[in-house]
Amino acid sequence: MIYNGVPIPHKLEDDPSKQMKEYTYKVLCIARLSSQKKVDLFLKVATLLPQYAFIWIGNQHAYTEEHPSNVFFMGSLPDAGAYNEYADVFMLPSNYEGLPMTIIETMSLAKPVVASNVGGISEIVVNGENGYTVENTPEEFVEKLQYILEKPGVCSEFSQKALAFYKKTLTMNKMVDSYILIYNSIFGIKR
Numbered sequence: 001m002i003y004n005g006v007p008i009p010h011k012l013e014d015d016p017s018k019q020m021k022e023y024t025y026k027v028l029c030i031a032r033l034s035s036q037k038k039v040d041l042f043l044k045v046a047t048l049l050p051q052y053a054f055i056w057i058g059n060q061h062a063y064t065e066e067h068p069s070n071v072f073f074m075g076s077l078p079d080a081g082a083y084n085e086y087a088d089v090f091m092l093p094s095n096y097e098g099l100p101m102t103i104i105e106t107m108s109l110a111k112p113v114v115a116s117n118v119g120g121i122s123e124i125v126v127n128g129e130n131g132y133t134v135e136n137t138p139e140e141f142v143e144k145l146q147y148i149l150e151k152p153g154v155c156s157e158f159s160q161k162a163l164a165f166y167k168k169t170l171t172m173n174k175m176v177d178s179y180i181l182i183y184n185s186i187f188g189i190k191r
Contacts (some may be wrong), residue, residue, distance in 0.1 A: 002182075003124070006101055008108045011081035014138055016074070017086045023070060025055035025149045028111075030085035030102040031094070033059045038093035038116070040183045044138040045091070046071045049145065054091075059155030081105030088155065090147055093136060094118055107166040113157035114144045124170065130162035 017026055027049075030039040039056070046054040046068050054071045056063075057080045063073040077083070081102065084090060090106040090113045097119035105115055107124070113131035115121045125131045131148070134140035148155050168174075184190070 002053075002117045002175060002178040003020040003168050004099060004101065005172040006104045006108060007172050009077055009084070009105055012079070012082045012085065015086050016083060017053065017055065017072075020055070020072065024051045025088040025174040026053045026086065027089055027145060028055045028057070028083060028106075029089050029091050029093070030057045030083070031092065033061070036095045036134060038095060039063075041136055041138060041141070042091065043067050045093075045141045045145070047139055052145070052149075055083070055087065067183040074141055081109075082160060084109040084111050085167050087111060087174075089114060089131075089145060092116065092121070092143065093141065095108060095136070097121055097138060099116060099123065104166065105172045110163035110166075112148050112155060112162055114141060114148065119178065124165065126161075126165070130165055137155065140177040 020026060024190055029042055033039055050070050052070065055074060057074045057077050059073045084106045090111050092100060092103060092115040094116045099120035103113055103115060103121065103124065113125045115125055115133055116136050117133035122133045125133050127133060132144040136145055148158055
């Protein structure tokens, strides 16, 4: 099996979350607005954790529904993955996925992940190591977000393990080298 690899996102020139300084932690989600991506669940979790800022990047249009004041819809932004640098944890609620590139980008910037236990997410988000995959309930997301963010050392440990997993398995070079090995084996070329 060859996992997709991604380059580390470019560094942003400025902290886009300056207006969120009063919040204890920043939880980032990068996804389009669709029923698949469960913005309703994201908002319920934000309501239960008003001390955290919840940032959604990828909404193709203004979000006009009522939502808690600790939720920030940033729109569609170029280089969205780079915003992980300014977040504390990445959250992806979803009804279904393959293997989201957004999670790979998150791990490349050494951030832990809490995501729905769907598709291939649990292949790279290892429970209790670099994040958690959970059922789509607000309570499970809240429990795991709080555990990662509010236990001394846990966030740091998960961050280090997320980056280590990325470097071992999810880099662009790893992906390319793996494809070259397959092609070479088909044509009998030895490296």
